[in-house]
Amino acid sequence: MEEQLVRYARAGYAGLFLCTAEEARAEAEVKAAAKELGRNVHAWSISTGMIDTASGSIHRCYDPVEALEAIESLSGDSVVVLRDFGALLEDKDPLLVRKLRETLHHAKSAGKLIVLVGVGKTLPPELEREITRIDFDLPDREQLATVLDAITDSATLPAIGEPDRETILDAAGGLTTMEAENAFALSVVETGNVEATIVAREKAKALKSGGLLKVVDTPAVLDDIGGLDALKDWLLHRREAFTQRARDYGLPIPKGMLVLGVPGTGKSLTAKATASVFGLPLLQLDAGKLFGGLVGQSEANLRSVIQTAETISPCVLWIDEIEKGFGGVGSSGGSTDGGTSARVFGTMLNWLQDKTKPVFVVATANDVSKLPPELLRKGRWDELWFVDLPNSQERAAIWHIVVEKYGREKTAFDSVLLARASELHTGAEIEAAFVEALHRGFARDREPTELDLGEVLCESVPLATTMSESIEQLRHWAKTRARHATHADKPANGKRKLDLS
Ligand SMILES: Nc1ncnc2c1ncn2[C@@H]1O[C@H](COP(=O)(O)OP(=O)(O)OP(=O)(O)O)[C@@H](O)[C@H]1O
Ligand SMILES: [Mg+2]
Numbered sequence: 001m002e003e004q005l006v007r008y009a010r011a012g013y014a015g016l017f018l019c020t021a022e023e024a025r026a027e028a029e030v031k032a033a034a035k036e037l038g039r040n041v042h043a044w045s046i047s048t049g050m051i052d053t054a055s056g057s058i059h060r061c062y063d064p065v066e067a068l069e070a071i072e073s074l075s076g077d078s079v080v081v082l083r084d085f086g087a088l089l090e091d092k093d094p095l096l097v098r099k100l101r102e103t104l105h106h107a108k109s110a111g112k113l114i115v116l117v118g119v120g121k122t123l124p125p126e127l128e129r130e131i132t133r134i135d136f137d138l139p140d141r142e143q144l145a146t147v148l149d150a151i152t153d154s155a156t157l158p159a160i161g162e163p164d165r166e167t168i169l170d171a172a173g174g175l176t177t178m179e180a181e182n183a184f185a186l187s188v189v190e191t192g193n194v195e196a197t198i199v200a201r202e203k204a205k206a207l208k209s210g211g212l213l214k215v216v217d218t219p220a221v222l223d224d225i226g227g228l229d230a231l232k233d234w235l236l237h238r239r240e241a242f243t244q245r246a247r248d249y250g251l252p253i254p255k256g257m258l259v260l261g262v263p264g265t266g267k268s269l270t271a272k273a274t275a276s277v278f279g280l281p282l283l284q285l286d287a288g289k290l291f292g293g294l295v296g297q298s299e300a301n302l303r304s305v306i307q308t309a310e311t312i313s314p315c316v317l318w319i320d321e322i323e324k325g326f327g328g329v330g331s332s333g334g335s336t337d338g339g340t341s342a343r344v345f346g347t348m349l350n351w352l353q354d355k356t357k358p359v360f361v362v363a364t365a366n367d368v369s370k371l372p373p374e375l376l377r378k379g380r381w382d383e384l385w386f387v388d389l390p391n392s393q394e395r396a397a398i399w400h401i402v403v404e405k406y407g408r409e410k411t412a413f414d415s416v417l418l419a420r421a422s423e424l425h426t427g428a429e430i431e432a433a434f435v436e437a438l439h440r441g442f443a444r445d446r447e448p449t450e451l452d453l454g455e456v457l458c459e460s461v462p463l464a465t466t467m468s469e470s471i472e473q474l475r476h477w478a479k480t481r482a483r484h485a486t487h488a489d490k491p492a493n494g495k496r497k498l499d500l501s
Helices: 002-010 023-037 064-072 085-089 094-110 141-154 164-172 177-191 196-210 229-237 244-249 267-278 297-312 322-326 329-336 340-354 392-405 415-421 427-443 450-459 468-481
Strands: 015-019 041-045 049-052 079-083 113-118 132-135 213-216 256-261 282-285 315-319 359-365 383-387
Touching (some): 002 023, 002 113, 023 079, 023 113, 023 177, 041 064, 064 094, 085 094, 164 177, 164 196, 177 196, 196 213, 229 267, 256 267, 267 282, 267 315, 282 297, 322 340, 322 359, 383 468, 427 450
Parallel strands (some): 256 383
């Protein structure tokens, strides 16, 4: 950041907007840049007036317009930090906007640099071209390490050795310095030490408060998924694709995959297991919430999501039910919301295509007809997967998994029989049937039997029968455009000949 500021100043920029909640850190960067440039820094806020940071002398101009006037009387090569100006400009006071424009012109000819520091608000349109907005990056590993050292020092704890230190810094990635400091300090208060798990917990809270991203703490692994062997093989082949060894070998960083398919067939489960395969943290994006109420908010939302994911990277970013966020962009995007969703979608596509940071995106969707075709182009993803209804072998595997999940021996039931009885059922429906049988067994104070399960299955109407038309359409669509998550030599369609060997 410091270097970037130096470059802007050397290039003669007069106005910058450092968009951040981390005022202290941003100002430290500005001061470091000014030092490098051999310039003096003045800092103004509505409560302190203008302070010459070198001499400590104060000019008592609390009014923003007066502050701008004061800038004009400063010496030629000053750097001026204006705190909270973004918020003050929110009111769009014409006098203030006018005065700022004039001061910027003056600054430009006099070689002064004005830096607005504050949280991410949009600037009035008159100023957008005069002021360059810089999204202030979250602290990197080295900066977080400095914060960690400061906390262990002040708590007079022994230095944290490897690999714990690395794990803690991993857990703190994506936090602001203030949040990291708080999380480290809280951990010391709670446990007497800095624990990665507590830092991760605090991070999950910090991200949650933004509402768009949350850290999913999931124990799901590939063995929890019945079937989908082609997809599993594919993932296993990429298990080490995020390691340094893979970079040294010259492997490109995997971009991500889109998983399409019938509801309840394990798409979300696959997304969770992906993070375990790679051994990376899992972030879940709520695509529906991206489209915030205010104009310009959605784009800012997406920018902050991308920034957080890249800072936390390497990580897996899971966009569940992507059609909810980006569905209908093609058809209604331009007319219903002034093109916002189309623009946000464009930003998303560009990022998917061009991202260089190791963020593996797993998107899931049930309904391709709602998705804009650009998103379905194969080049955007490493692979486009189609998950069909489980075939008989897959159903048998799912029965085993479900039975064990609820604490029963998998040998307690004949999985081949159950697979046959649950034709056309999805994994989610198989699980629901088993839970229902458990209820029935519990009510009669005995273990559920195959007969109970048969009864439940007979009574339930699988989604595949009520939705047969849309499933057929999805299959037809996927035939030539997506890869089947189940190996081709195994029939995937329950209607074909059953293979019970
Ligand atoms: N292939 C499978 N193997 C094991 N369990 C499964 C499988 N498919 C589904 N399940 C069970 O059903 C639950 C729901 O599945 P999941 O949420 O992954 O489905 P989905 O495809 O994401 O559905 P939706 O499209 O409705 O979001 C899982 O938590 C799991 O318990
Ligand atoms: Mg799902």
